Amino acid sequence: MELAHPNAPVSLLKGRSPLDWLAAALLAAGGLFAFNRYSAYMDGYEQAFLLIAIPVFAALAWAWAGLRNLLAGVAVLALSGVSLYHADLARAEQVFLLKYFLSSQTAIGWMCFLFFLATAAYWLGLLAKSEFAEKTGTALCWTAVLMGATGMLVRWYESYLIGADIGHIPISNLYEVFVLFSLITALLYLHYERRYATRKLGAFVLIVISAAVGFTLWYTFSRGAHEIQPLVPALQSYWMKIHVPANFIGYGAFSLSAMIGVAWLLAERGILASRLPSLAVMEDVMYKAIAIGFAFFTVATILGALWAAEAWGTYWQWDPKETWALIVWLNYAAWLHLRLTKGLRGSVLAWWAVVGLVVTTFAFLGVNMFLSGLHSYGEL
Amino acid sequence: MPRTFARQLYELLSSMRFAVSLLTVLAIASVIGTVLKQNEPYNNYLDQFGQFWFPVFESLGLYSVYHAGWFLAILTFLVISTSLCIIRQAPGMVKEMRSYRTGAREASLRQFAHKHLTHTGLARDEAQQKVSEYLLARGYKSQSKVQENGVLIAAKAGSWNRMGYLLAHSAIVMICVGGLLDGDLPLKLEMMLGSKHVTGLDKPFAEIGPESRLGPQHWSYRGNVFLPEGKRSNIAVLNVQDGALLQELPFSITLKKFHIEHYSTGMPKRFASDIVLTDLQSGAQLEHTIEVNKPFEYRGVSLYQASFEDGGSKLKLKAHSLLPGSMRVTEADGTVGESLQLTQGSDAMRIEITGFRPFNVENMAQPSVAEKNTLAMLNRSLGSGAKSADGKDLKNVGPSFSYKVRDAAGQAREYNNYMMPVEQNGRSYFMAGMRETPAEAFRYLRLPADEDDKLTTWLALHAMLTSPKEHALIARRFAAQAMGGPGVSDTVRTRLADTAERTLGLYSERGFESLGKFINDTVPEPEREKAADVFVRVLQGCAWEAWQLTRERQKLKPLEMNAARADFVRDSINSISDSFLYGAPFYLELDQFEEVKASIIQATRSPGKNGVYLGCALLVAGVFFMLYVRERRLFVLLKDSGEVLMALSSNRKTLDTDTEFARHQEAIESLLNHGTRTP
Numbered sequence A: 001m002e003l004a005h006p007n008a009p010v011s012l013l014k015g016r017s018p019l020d021w022l023a024a025a026l027l028a029a030g031g032l033f034a035f036n037r038y039s040a041y042m043d044g045y046e047q048a049f050l051l052i053a054i055p056v057f058a059a060l061a062w063a064w065a066g067l068r069n070l071l072a073g074v075a076v077l078a079l080s081g082v083s084l085y086h087a088d089l090a091r092a093e094q095v096f097l098l099k100y101f102l103s104s105q106t107a108i109g110w111m112c113f114l115f116f117l118a119t120a121a122y123w124l125g126l127l128a129k130s131e132f133a134e135k136t137g138t139a140l141c142w143t144a145v146l147m148g149a150t151g152m153l154v155r156w157y158e159s160y161l162i163g164a165d166i167g168h169i170p171i172s173n174l175y176e177v178f179v180l181f182s183l184i185t186a187l188l189y190l191h192y193e194r195r196y197a198t199r200k201l202g203a204f205v206l207i208v209i210s211a212a213v214g215f216t217l218w219y220t221f222s223r224g225a226h227e228i229q230p231l232v233p234a235l236q237s238y239w240m241k242i243h244v245p246a247n248f249i250g251y252g253a254f255s256l257s258a259m260i261g262v263a264w265l266l267a268e269r270g271i272l273a274s275r276l277p278s279l280a281v282m283e284d285v286m287y288k289a290i291a292i293g294f295a296f297f298t299v300a301t302i303l304g305a306l307w308a309a310e311a312w313g314t315y316w317q318w319d320p321k322e323t324w325a326l327i328v329w330l331n332y333a334a335w336l337h338l339r340l341t342k343g344l345r346g347s348v349l350a351w352w353a354v355v356g357l358v359v360t361t362f363a364f365l366g367v368n369m370f371l372s373g374l375h376s377y378g379e380l
Numbered sequence B: 001m002p003r004t005f006a007r008q009l010y011e012l013l014s015s016m017r018f019a020v021s022l023l024t025v026l027a028i029a030s031v032i033g034t035v036l037k038q039n040e041p042y043n044n045y046l047d048q049f050g051q052f053w054f055p056v057f058e059s060l061g062l063y064s065v066y067h068a069g070w071f072l073a074i075l076t077f078l079v080i081s082t083s084l085c086i087i088r089q090a091p092g093m094v095k096e097m098r099s100y101r102t103g104a105r106e107a108s109l110r111q112f113a114h115k116h117l118t119h120t121g122l123a124r125d126e127a128q129q130k131v132s133e134y135l136l137a138r139g140y141k142s143q144s145k146v147q148e149n150g151v152l153i154a155a156k157a158g159s160w161n162r163m164g165y166l167l168a169h170s171a172i173v174m175i176c177v178g179g180l181l182d183g184d185l186p187l188k189l190e191m192m193l194g195s196k197h198v199t200g201l202d203k204p205f206a207e208i209g210p211e212s213r214l215g216p217q218h219w220s221y222r223g224n225v226f227l228p229e230g231k232r233s234n235i236a237v238l239n240v241q242d243g244a245l246l247q248e249l250p251f252s253i254t255l256k257k258f259h260i261e262h263y264s265t266g267m268p269k270r271f272a273s274d275i276v277l278t279d280l281q282s283g284a285q286l287e288h289t290i291e292v293n294k295p296f297e298y299r300g301v302s303l304y305q306a307s308f309e310d311g312g313s314k315l316k317l318k319a320h321s322l323l324p325g326s327m328r329v330t331e332a333d334g335t336v337g338e339s340l341q342l343t344q345g346s347d348a349m350r351i352e353i354t355g356f357r358p359f360n361v362e363n364m365a366q367p368s369v370a371e372k373n374t375l376a377m378l379n380r381s382l383g384s385g386a387k388s389a390d391g392k393d394l395k396n397v398g399p400s401f402s403y404k405v406r407d408a409a410g411q412a413r414e415y416n417n418y419m420m421p422v423e424q425n426g427r428s429y430f431m432a433g434m435r436e437t438p439a440e441a442f443r444y445l446r447l448p449a450d451e452d453d454k455l456t457t458w459l460a461l462h463a464m465l466t467s468p469k470e471h472a473l474i475a476r477r478f479a480a481q482a483m484g485g486p487g488v489s490d491t492v493r494t495r496l497a498d499t500a501e502r503t504l505g506l507y508s509e510r511g512f513e514s515l516g517k518f519i520n521d522t523v524p525e526p527e528r529e530k531a532a533d534v535f536v537r538v539l540q541g542c543a544w545e546a547w548q549l550t551r552e553r554q555k556l557k558p559l560e561m562n563a564a565r566a567d568f569v570r571d572s573i574n575s576i577s578d579s580f581l582y583g584a585p586f587y588l589e590l591d592q593f594e595e596v597k598a599s600i601i602q603a604t605r606s607p608g609k610n611g612v613y614l615g616c617a618l619l620v621a622g623v624f625f626m627l628y629v630r631e632r633r634l635f636v637l638l639k640d641s642g643e644v645l646m647a648l649s650s651n652r653k654t655l656d657t658d659t660e661f662a663r664h665q666e667a668i669e670s671l672l673n674h675g676t677r678t679p
């Protein structure tokens, strides 16, 4: 994810495959179709988002073939799901494909199941040194992301079927952001898997994802948290739509770095050392993940401040969630100082990253569980 | 040695070690305020910590950590330290950004971690040109310098990395300074100097003097304006320590109307205030609607929809006496937030009307016995996200209001009554809630509504059954009804009537409680249950007769008994019995209302905001440059001997640097040997 990517092609347009062009054309066609048909219902920000999304997704699809295929798959499945509904929510119970495959709860259920399987496959691959099992893990992980992303998009549509005034993007409560977290962490991992050409770290990263998935399931079964709720006035803001995803890229990247930190510490003690990538490679992934997490978390915190200024009348008021976001941010700022300017390496940084996960988890979940504040966004 | 001491201090403050320590200390200090709830009324803390710890924690500023002196000191250190750090690093960095280091010696290049020695067959000029072109194409800027044994091409890329450092660290300073200015530091100073004092809010604003008022030109503030519909205000209340200060605004606000909308689920959907703003200097007026997430700014003051309350709704009330045998109804007009006097019998009571809600959304679903096995659970969670897990059935059950009744001793009980009957298990009840202390939940008296959906029948029944002088008549009629057949002797009937009268007598003392006590005292253990059953049946019969009697007196036709009426009778004797514990000698019915809402609008002035936002923009840019632009320097020394020394340095040690050097090495090597075969 470096700007000055040493291996970046000199020309962006040269050497593009027909598939790349097809992907870009489809994205542009879909985006423009949506714009043409729905722009009357959107405000200026939403129109801008939609138009900017076209080149951004095209660029991502070109840079990463796996992502391109994912986008295509998600588009096909989500559109099928939406069209099967015939604008009638009751069909989720009646149509076989919806009930057992494409309706949002079912699709997210598949995601959960597939992430568990992927975790098992990666561990099998790591312990048995089986490349086949590892590749299966990768395939399962991609499929899980496919189903999860489909589920989220279908959920988005379902929310509008409940009522035009209730419809909203599904990133507005703790249940939804947990699914988002799982998806983002998995995609970040898959990115590094490709960049560093090693599938060995999947076993560790998927543990965090499985934990999130486990929580999601518990939250569904015991609290009925999956039910789509309308947005209370405080959440009716376009800031939410960018603040929340940016935050979760941060949380996802920090979690990933912590799991690499665990792998590093084990390898340093000779545990699994022969099976894991070299310490230098893990170190590098850890740094890359924290760097991207820090960049996004900085942006997310600032967006949060801008939103707070609009919703609560002040950009900073030491609300527990805000304060813990600052603590997380300071923690990784300190990490980067140690690593970049002291050139410090090794177990201090790995431990620090692991402790970072504890701090991050508290900011993400603990604040909602134990502290009260204005972020009354999903309580436990 | 003062100079060296100053120097040492400067070096310490601007050092990395100090920076990391500061960041860590700040993080840990921040935790305190999230664990302990901040800015609560001081009494809460006193309750929580007790006499001994309360003042200790107060002196440590723990009730308002983020405004405590020591916390501000940490922030100040952060500003100083970061500033010094910039001052110390900036000149070197700028020089570094500019310089190509063309003076680098071969000996030092040989010390680099990334270096490579090769040969070229090309002439020096040609080689130099090719290499320079190659570097330019890869985004490197270069300069060449002839040295004693050849020519050195010194190239650099990613110099913005250093700029990133300057941007991000200056941003921290800007954000902190802006934030400190918008905080309550200026106000704290004024209060410390003794020119301003906090006040209580137990008197009208007009009586609060200038020592607790801040003028409209005050630098920064954040306070609440309380605005009932139709009223006007130019005062924002700032909560400071354990009191308040009044902030005068440069304009006045009139609330025309407050809007509140709900989703069908009862969740709030929109809060909005239609206001008219009048500039107190120019007299200019403008109208605007403020909503949550849609504030309005005027003359540097931002107005936000913060909250809402009742603004003094007008309630028309009817007090129905619950004294034995009384059917008295007293009418009264009440206003939320005010109190009224009510006389019941010999007592005069003070009623404080505390709240009014025009609607209440309640979950009316019967708790279902859902299957617990895994398959059923799984099946329930498939499908759309619209499905409710527990089959909620939300209904608006209409208005409710709450009040406190204070007795002569000053003790207050709190009541909460619904205006309309609420359906439960297919029957309708007026819900009358009561609690003795705010810590409890309301316990509800369920008074059955009659066939006209009114409370009238229940009230009449209550009066009859609690009135001793009616008991004999009711009992006699009950006996005649129950044993009216020709084969029953008068003595049996009289015995039954006596029993019924005694039952009513006991019941009208304290309901089932007195009956239960009587049974315990007089009936042997094994027969108690049966006796209780008999008493209840007698009571039900009497209640039915009492009901018919009231109808007779009103010249209404007697009723036929049916299941619904039997239920009504049963509910009535239960609730009349419960009403002995109600604690008030009347039931207050809400007859009509005229709602007046009040909006709470937050007014803030934060002139440091622009600095903070600019700082944020710089921070993002700075972090981006620092993390995603790697500074690299590539040196190619073309020696006269045909030897070529390549070396690369970067201030980031990542694997990318390794791969990049490998690529340049290969590319330059093939460039310099292209078409020439050197042995």
Ligand code: HEM
Pocket: A333, A336, A337, A340, A341, B013, B014, B015, B016, B018, B019, B022, B023, B078, B081, B082, B085, B089, B161, B165, B168, B169, B172, B626
């Ligand atoms: C609180 C927020 C801060 C953030 C987010 C932050 C961020 C960073 C980052 C990411 C770097 C690495 C850049 C590089 O090596 O090129 C850095 C470098 C550095 N920071 Fe900070 N910093 C903060 C506060 C401070 C403070 C308070 C000090 C001084 C006491 C400080 C002193 C330094 C120094 C000396 C460097 C090394 C610059 C170099 O040689 O490249 N930083 N900072």
